[in-house]
Amino acid sequence: VLPGLNDGICGMAHYGNTVIAAGAYSSITPKYYKSTDAGLSWTYHDLSSFCEGLVDCYMFDDLNYLISGFSGSNAGNRANILRTSDGGLTWQQVVICSLPGYSYVWKMFFLAGGHGFASIQGQPLILKTIDYGVTWTEIPLGHSNATGLGAIGALNDSVIWVGSQFLNGMYGTTDAGQTWKEYSFGNNMDRMVMTDSLHLICVGHTVYKFTGGNNDVPLEPGIKSQHHFVTLQPNPVTTDLTIKMLLFQSTYVLLDLIDMNGNTVKHLFSGGLYDGKNEKSYSLKDISNGVYTLLFRSNEEFIRIKLMKN
Numbered sequence: 001v002l003p004g005l006n007d008g009i010c011g012m013a014h015y016g017n018t019v020i021a022a023g024a025y026s027s028i029t030p031k032y033y034k035s036t037d038a039g040l041s042w043t044y045h046d047l048s049s050f051c052e053g054l055v056d057c058y059m060f061d062d063l064n065y066l067i068s069g070f071s072g073s074n075a076g077n078r079a080n081i082l083r084t085s086d087g088g089l090t091w092q093q094v095v096i097c098s099l100p101g102y103s104y105v106w107k108m109f110f111l112a113g114g115h116g117f118a119s120i121q122g123q124p125l126i127l128k129t130i131d132y133g134v135t136w137t138e139i140p141l142g143h144s145n146a147t148g149l150g151a152i153g154a155l156n157d158s159v160i161w162v163g164s165q166f167l168n169g170m171y172g173t174t175d176a177g178q179t180w181k182e183y184s185f186g187n188n189m190d191r192m193v194m195t196d197s198l199h200l201i202c203v204g205h206t207v208y209k210f211t212g213g214n215n216d217v218p219l220e221p222g223i224k225s226q227h228h229f230v231t232l233q234p235n236p237v238t239t240d241l242t243i244k245m246l247l248f249q250s251t252y253v254l255l256d257l258i259d260m261n262g263n264t265v266k267h268l269f270s271g272g273l274y275d276g277k278n279e280k281s282y283s284l285k286d287i288s289n290g291v292y293t294l295l296f297r298s299n300e301e302f303i304r305i306k307l308m309k310n
Contacts, residue, residue: 002033004044008252009033011056013065020088022054022067025104026254026270026297030054032067034088048072050082050093058108058116058133063087066133068105068118071096076262079103079120083133095136099123101262102295102304106165107191108133109152119152119162121302126152126162128177139177146171146182148302153192153200153210161210163189163202166301170202188300228303230296236308239285243268243294245278254297255280257287257307265292284309 002009002021009023021033030051033044047054047067054069065088068081079097084090097103103122110116114132124146127136141149141162150165158176163169163186170183187205194200200210229246243255255268268282289309296303 002042002044004031005033010054011068013057013059015059015061015065018059018062020057020059020065020067022057022069025053025055025069026252027053028270030069032057032088045088047082047091050091051080052077053104055104055106056108058110060114060132064132066094066108067091068108070102070104073264076100077102077258077264078262079105079122081105081108081118081127081133081136094133095127097123097125098138099125100260102256102258102293103262106150107152109154109192109194111154111156111194115157117152117154117160117162119149121149121165122147124149126160126177141171141177141180143171143180143182146180151189151192151202151204153194153202155194155198155200155210161192161200161202163192163204165190165204166303228296228298228301230294230303230305232294232305232307235305236310237284238310239283240281241284241307242279242281245273245280245296247273247275247278247298249275249300251275251298251300253278254295256295256297257284258293258295260291260293 007024007027009021011022017038019035030047031044033042035042051069052072057067059065071078071080081095082091083094106119106121108118116129118127125138125140129136148166151163154160161172170186171180173180189204192202202208231244233242253273254270257266292307294305294307
């Protein structure tokens with residue numbers, strides 16, 4: 001059992017007998033965990049000075065590794081990546097998303113030679129590095145609906161794939177991100193791995209194999225897309241807000257009220273909910289009039305709903 005674990009783990013990585021774990025995206029106190037004896041014993045470290053949530057991690061060696069997630073409210077709750085070069089004793093924020101609004105760095109993927117990519121959940125862009133994550137550049141996808149990005153992978157610097165975490169579909173480029181094409185295959189894609197120089201495996205609700213330019217049929221056919229449904233009543237709201245959720249499966253849910261700059265105005269709920277109908281009511285008397293976003297996050301889906309407060 002990991003010491004101090006109370007929110008779960010989103011990502012793990014290892015180099016030899018050194019193992020690190022980052023968690024979780026819903027962390028109240030974001031921590032990363034480290035073992036130097038292949039998991040027999042662990043230590044943990046609080047990263048709340050940099051992040052409010054942690055999602056993924058990547059190790060280059062015993063001393064150099066990355067952890068991704070999103071910054072605290074004082075920095076706008078934006079997707080960011082941390083880097084250490086001394087085995088986790090000290091950390092540096094190496095990139096934070098330039099666009100305002102709630103977002104995460106969800107997954108990281110590296111090729112040989114320090115070239116890597118990272119998907120952003122919440123904004124229609126990805127990140128690229130050519131120096132083992134020391135510096136990063138943003139690459140827009142040019143598709144405004146590509147805001148729930150999850151799995152990411154590449155065959156080289158030119159051929160890059162990124163999947164939708166909460167919807168159906170994939171995006172691909174063959175010119176290093178200058179242009180992107182939207183594809184209709186894939187369901188809730190969360191992680192890509194490279195098996196060799198010509199093959200990628202992408203997993204989510206379905207499993208796909210990319211083979212040297214060909215998109216093969218799903219390895220798990222017949223799985224239908226499923227989504228949660230969230231409605232707000234009333235909207236506009238004056239005092240009391242009711243959030244109605246129809247969940248297709250039991251899951252962990254976070255509900256937050258976000259202002260137009262991506263700052264958390266009010267944390268409403270975090271916890272497990274059963275599948276089916278769920279309802280939560282909250283007083284918004286203490287919230288100033290204006291335009292807000294109700295942010296619904298679960299293990300399966302990321303939903304934004306515009307809310308007017310009069």
